[in-house]
Amino acid sequence: MNDGKRLLRLAFKRLEQELPDRLAAASRWLRHPSSRLVRIPAALLLILGGIFSILPFLGIWMLPLGLMLIAADIPFLRKPMAAFAMRSVGLLERYRAWRARR
Known part of the structure; x- marks a missing residue:
């Protein structure tokens, strides 16, 4: 398996x-x-x-999620989307730790 995958x-x-x-x-x-x-x-x-x-029921959250899904099939998107996801989860973990200290 290659590194991006x-x-x-x-x-x-x-x-x-x-x-x-x-x-x-x-x-x-x-x-x-499959x-x-x-x-x-x-x-x-x-x-x-x-x-x-800009529409009420749609959100900017859909864009990275769609890019993550399509990255499974497009090799040049794999590494950037993996890095984005890891940074996002890291930010979420730091936020939770910060909230727990407050």
């Missing part, structure tokens, strides 16, 4: 630890190779929804 897998696993069980299971299912026919359209819809985040 390994890093993306680790990033997804770290994110899944933060998700509720049902969402983590959905994430694992979407990343499975789910490619669902993963690519879902990723494109999330990216499109993130671009139009």
